[in-house]
Amino acid sequence: MRAREGARDRRSEPSTGGPARSRLDQPRTTRPGLxxxxxxxxxxxxxxxxxxxxxLGTGRFIVWMTVVVVVWVGWNTLLPDDVHFDDYPFIFLTLMLSLQASYAAPLILLAQNRQDDRDRVNMEQDRARSDRNIADTEYLTREVAALRQGLGEVATRAFIASELGTVRSDLQSLLKEIDERRQGSEML
Structure with a gap:
């Protein structure tokens, strides 16, 4: 039991051989010896x-590349032999063009991947915006339909005027009837 407690104590103390870590779920920032x-x-x-x-996708690049190749070939064919640095069949020129192409291709692919990522984010934002617009349009359509339905149940001026006319004529006929009864009871 004492051996376990001692081992537990040693594990909780930082070792003197390397940097101390407070958390085991995070990687070390540096590796000793590497x-x-x-x-x-x-x-x-x-x-x-x-x-x-x-x-690389511009005409300016093509013009500059053409100028470099023409100067290279001209230098190594038209000038005296003692200043040539790449004799025919221009192996060093071929090597330089291959090196340029080997760097250009991955850079172009990286740029295309970044553009694809931006396009994907823009498309997702456009889709979300479109979904919100559709939801808003459906909500407004339901609200307009509810208002139309509610307006159908609301009493309009013409309806109220006709109802008042009916009530007025009913009241007048009741008044006449009351007057007639009153006159009939006075006669008796």
């Missing part, structure tokens, strides 16, 4: 990749 990799901001990297992808 090389820490550089961190980057995914949002900033995504924005940069979008800017590069936008530039």
């Amino acid at each position: 090389i820490t990799l550089p961190t980057y901001d995914p949002e900033a990297f995504g924005k940069l990749s979008e800017r590069i992808a936008r530039f």
